[in-house]
Amino acid sequence: EPEVTQTPSHQVTQMGQEVILRCVPISNHLYFYWYRQILGQKVEFLVSFYNNEISEKSEIFDDQFSVERPDGSNFTLKIRSTKLEDSAMYFCASSEGGSEWGETQYFGPGTRLLVL
């Protein structure tokens, strides 16, 4: 069964450093997303991406964040200058999209980011 994959599974970085989180969505999916979950809190939407551009972003997704689909398979989230409060589990998701009812979003296993 196709699945979303993410690398790395864990990332430890120093405050102020740049990190890139990588995702490979399900191959025939058209919509891609990043969510995050701070320990013990809700899963929060960060950004959605369709047709090679951001379709929606949350207040969390400020200028420190960017997303890219550098080739036909990868989808990346870059945090330019990490802060302590960026420590969280980051989930990538993808969906087929296009239905007026919305489609199932399939999530990857997550990247646990720890900023020291």
Place this chain on the structure above:
Amino acid sequence: SQQGEEDPQALSIQEGENATMNCSYKTSINNLQWYRQNSGRGLVHLILIRSNEREKHSGRLRVTLDTSKKSSSLLITASRAADTASYFCATLPAINFGNEKLTFGTGTRLTIIP
């Protein structure tokens, strides 16, 4: 309360019993999805119910949706130890056609006692 709130926050039952979790939300939705998360792991999709549907089944799972009350329930029948996890509802607001931003609830922590 916020969009997507589950209750109870925690539930412990004996193996073999049925578990029911509820989710309430505030805005009009296109669909509601239930996910499971084992401790510190990824989100596993369980079931999606559209706003024009009232009930769906998948194996031991039964989901109901009452749009007039803005609430949903997830029933797991004949629970197993492997069902121990956190369960989240996530709603797709009706205004978000084409963008599909999910809003997650706070989750119910389910513990199945062998």
